[in-house]
Amino acid sequence: MKFAIRLAATLSVAALLSACGTNETDTKDKKAGSGEAEEAAFDRDPYPSTYKAYPSDAVLLRDATVYDGLGNVYENYDVLLQDGNIANMGEDLEAGDDTEVVDASGKFVTPGIIDNHSHLGVYPSPSVSGLQDGNEISAPVTAEVWAEHGIWPQDPGFTRALAGGVTSLQILPGSANLFGGRGVTLKNVLSRTVQGMKFPEAPYTLKMACGENPKRVYGYGGGRFPGGAPYSRMGNVAGYRGSWIEAQAYDQKWDSWEEEGGDMPTRNLELDTLRGVLDGDILVHMHCYRADEMAQVIDMSKEFGYKVTSFHHAVESYKIADKLAEEGICSSMWADWWGFKMEAYDGIRENIPMVHKAGACAIVHSDSDIGIQRLNQEAAKALADGRRAGIDISDAEAWTWLSANPAKSLGIFDQTGSLETGKDADVVLWTGNPFSTYSNAERVYIDGALMFDLERPDYTPVTDFELGQPGEGDVK
């Protein structure tokens, strides 16, 4: 029932594999070379991040079992967090005088979990009409809207996700539209403002949607919404293609103005976003369940010269995992959701490990304010089901589904997503093996600052909404 209401918007998180990396470089060069005309034309970052890491003391997590997020496991290992970064890792590290030493023997240390599919803030708790801000249903193409303009930073869901070890997350618009709008990546640190949560320097993303949702909302929405189309998957694809044709023309107009000058073209918010995709600045995350539809979208992306970063929900990725590996496209998946609508009918428990086995990029995502609290368990289920089907993946490898791969899909892997010296100290200390149902996140560090501590109630954030309510400060 939740699905019908929230239109379970799946984005595809294409991992920033080699092709995307190249695009990023190109973009930077192009911006540098495009001169002051473009700078003067308009601000590309008008709602900039004001997030700043909170103060932290040096912390040495000692004698832990460590998953580095890159597929490696280290026993009796130390991790040193200093000045907001991972300062050192190794055996028997020395602790300075002002370093807090945490005995982590028998415990586990991992990179913070990154959820690349969340609607926290745009579909917050409580789920009341006044706070439903995740789908701009007014038209099938709303690439002009930005999720960050609908996020309510007082959503208690952020605090529960934090207690589940989530340190960064992508907030996406819903999947009612063909083009739903821009997504935004956040650090999971509570703030008075959305800007205060925005992940510094993270690229923008674009949410697109395949299949049933757009055609149901528009074609079968009883004419309540403008346009009528799409009524069918044919209409969906025609809708995307028509927009990409407009975007190409817009892109050329601006390119030639940037190179040759003259009258500045009129800005179009919708096409600004699509142009950003064509230029490789904005990453495409596309809600797509069925294998055959993903294949159509891959061809369309080649037709117009862009890349899909990740298919979201992707319950049939296991049917085309080889093709997804070839194309370097990620799949953002649930462990076991299925059957709630026709395009989810072929969901299986082994989707994630089968995608991984084919050499494609596998990501565990939530699309749920409950699921986001235990993504480690979702990975564990998929891992175990894969093993029973003969797919041998180690625990440490499986952690790539929870941090490194989603970080790549969001263009933030240079900063976070693995335990490597110099990266952001986004780190979770678990009470035990995080693939056990009984383990909890004991401490959650974001940029080295302790943001959650299971043992200390004053390290459990309470949003304004819960203040003075029956649940204030309770165990969550």
Added chain:
Amino acid sequence: MIRKLTALAASTSLLALSAAAQNLVIQNANLFDGETVRENATLVIRDGSVVAWEDGDTLPSGLETIDAEGAWVTPGIFSAFSQTGIVEVDAEDTTNDTSAPQSGFSAALDMSDGFNPAATAIDVTRIEGVTRIAVAPSLGSSLFGGQGFIASTTGEPGSVTQKRAFTFINLGEGGAGLAGGSRPAAWATLRAAFGDARAYPARYLAHSEGDALGRMDAEAFARAAQGNQLIMIAVSRESDIREIIDLKKTMTNLQIVIVGAQEGWLAAEALAEADIPVIIDPYNNLPGSFEQLGATQENAARLIEAGVQTAFAYFDDNSHQARLILQSAGNAVGSGVDHTDALQAITSVPADIFGVDGAGRLTTGSIGDVVIWDGDPLEVMSAPVRVFIDGEEQPLDSRQTKLRDRYLNLDENERPFAYRR
């Protein structure tokens, strides 16, 4: 141990499936019998039922013997609040019999009329160890959803074991909306319905309409209203829960179970005193609506601690994902519930709430619903290796495992995938 069990399953499964109720012995079990856990236990199943066996007794000879080698053995898991088998694809109305918003009937809707044992979700649920389901309606056109039932998950015709096991009523925000727009409207309707049903059939002899219920609905609600059938009431907020407790004080013979109860811990003592059991989802820890601002992950632990009979369910998707009650129960353990209490909350407690004799336990006379596991059943990485219902071994495949097997190897060079079965 895992490999050996699996091999055993493979070698005996054909035999097992050809027989009806088997006679067999399970030895060296780490046995949860519905109440407690016993190591090195022996279980005898004969003619579909459990014959308890004391250690040291001489075993009956000539029975198939399974050496569990210390593995967990539990009763079949009992899902206390599911919709499995009454919907194939939620969003496709033609396949969805969970509610009937256009119907003129309410309490008379018998959900077992919509049950399809061949629904794909039945196999999917069974192979995760869930052998018994209490199936409840969704909200329909009134605060009365209809009549829930009990079924096994064999997927065979006749697997509904108890029709009209309970009447489902929603008194929360949803029920208020359906009753006209407010809680007072819902309670007025409910009190009127009690009047109608308790006066059935007399009130309907002279004139055919009651204050709240039509004749058929009054007839359907009569048993519950007179205290002879369980009433399942969905509410979340503390004040709503206390109002139900007060209702039971005025009609002392009512049998009530509350489903939802996200703020149940705030009224735990009163619930225990009123002897009203609850069905909760231990995951609920968010103020998802204004009726559950007090939701906490410790709801389960606090209710059990106070002595409230507490069963667990998975509310988010209770048709296709009823299987996730095991994960729910495991998470309850992670939030302070005793492991044995959590096992009871998905076996013997729901069996007791619904009065299903012999389910949810493995003691003398229990029905032969048995699951042998490859690990702690409440760990997410564990799974059943053998499942028996009424003493009959069940297949551990589903449409999902067939899809998996078709695509495990993606080489399509010889023939299309459609030829692979």
